[in-house]
Amino acid sequence: MPFTMFRIPSPGKSGPLEYLYIEEYDDGQYRDDDESISVYRDLWQRLVGAALDPIESRDMLLRLADSYWR
Numbered sequence: 144m145p146f147t148m149f150r151i152p153s154p155g156k157s158g159p160l161e162y163l164y165i166e167e168y169d170d171g172q173y174r175d176d177d178e179s180i181s182v183y184r185d186l187w188q189r190l191v192g193a194a195l196d197p198i199e200s201r202d203m204l205l206r207l208a209d210s211y212w213r
Contacts, residue, residue: 146183 145166150159162175163183174180195203 146186148180148183148187 147164147166148161149164150161152159160175161180162173163179165172165174165183194200
């Protein structure tokens, strides 16, 4: 399920405004509760940890393209 996290800096001591937009098949939801923010922040960190770095990504795409055009 696609999601977008927003973090808007806020002046003063109140801290940033954080909320999510979660896209569904026929609808979308905005959430700003602490539990949802925490769950999706953890999910994002796991995705970043599993991703290749930019150079590794480029190299993998070049290898795949090369094998496709053979």
